[in-house]
Amino acid sequence: MTLSRRETLALGLGAFAASFVLPKIATAATEDAIAAFTGGAELGQGDLTLTAPEIAENGNTVPIEIDAPGAESVLILAAGNPNPDVATFNFGPMAGAHTASTRIRLAGTQDVIAIAKMSDGSFVEARQEVKVTIGGCGG
Amino acid sequence: MSKSVWLGGCAAAALMFCAPAIVTAQDDAADRELVINGEIEIVTEADAPAHLENMSTIRSGWTFRSPETQTMQMDDFDNPGTLGVEAAREAFSADLGNGESCAGCHESPEELAGVRAVYPKWDADAGAVQTIEMQINECITERAGAEAWGYDSGEMIDMSALMSFVSRGEAVNVAIDGPAAETWEKGKEIYYTRYGQLELSCANCHEDNYDNMIRADHLSQGQINGFPTYRLKNAKLNSVQGRFKGCVRDTRAETFSPGSPEFVALELYVASRGNGLSVEGPAVRN
């Protein structure tokens, strides 16, 4: 395939435009998911720790951990995925500590978001950016 | 046309390798020690075997991975590669299709501990160097009289993983002299031959540039002591020769096939570059 200079430029512009449009769509879906979980309540900062690697060697299997001592439930979102929903952890009376670890899929570098519903009905948020490397060797 | 392709390939090759990234996590990662389940000590760094002319130290692929990936291999529960091992344990005593089973000859998989460490190996009856997969198929067809498994099939990769699993911690020690010498030389030649539009040999990445970054990927020495390997990328066990195929394809070449004489020779040679490291499979890699 041969591209003229004009076509190449157009492709570049398209990618440039897409880079603005796509996160907007993802953001809307993320905001909807947050609103559905919180009922529109304000998000504070508090007793919620989200641990994720700064750099993930592969986006297909990224270990994450949440620690939310006073939480009833914790919603996990990946803002840059085609569908931002990841999981919701609901802790029951026999939970020894309100912590959990799992492995998740990230479509690219993005913020992982945790929102905890605390037992007093308030909501707190934690975010962590995970850089997902696109390897040299698909193998 | 051909000129622009050549130029493109040349530029790509020149740009591909970058200086080591300054990533503290990876520096730390290189200093960790691999003990599986708190009991199986794995040698992940050793003096290079005498035949290796251009390197003084050999390192398992584990030492090149991030702390998160490394940790996943330190406990068999956390390592999803052991799912394949469990499947193979069941297959070991299962009917091979004619009423026979592996267990008909071998009391348990553990009876075969240590076997993995010396493969690929010369087989006098076959008059050729055989990989463990070829040996498994020889058992299935000649001893059990059943139908052979696909060389790179899921059941074969699982059984190969079980053979590694029961040999974990044993030092890799493949023979390169005597009747195996000819195959070993052929494998060495393949290792140093540039393939594909990118004109890359195995050595270009894994001998000349290990520890450097190839785009965002931290290049290892290409050691195969951890195979079959559970890759985070495709979330399944991958065979040695399946990985070879992926590597050669990435040079934009027509690849050899798993089970081909070329890849058998290459596997013997690459295995010999890891003589002294521990059998580690099923490992976890990116």
Place this chain on the structure above:
Amino acid sequence: MAENVKPRVRVPSSASAGEVVTIKTLISHQMESGQRKDSEGNTIPRSIINRFVAEFNGETVVDVKMEPAISTNPYFEFQAKIPESGTMSFTWYDDDGSVYEDSQEITVG
């Protein structure tokens, strides 16, 4: 039912009364996201485990709603409070209606 789905759990066999213990679970499952295409370009339909529940003597430890962004071979690690001897039970719910179960006894002594 999805093929070759096998749960495995790690639960301590004993605990002291009121002890908090670490539980690990892993289940072999493709977790087909519904985002992938086959070689002919057709979307591979979603097929995942969508819920995981851990209970001790019938009371909830953790109840997880799972989405397609959970990796292949879903893995969970969490903590349970063990006031008395009893049974840790685990249930995974598949999109296709299958339910996978496992359980293990814990003795308080």
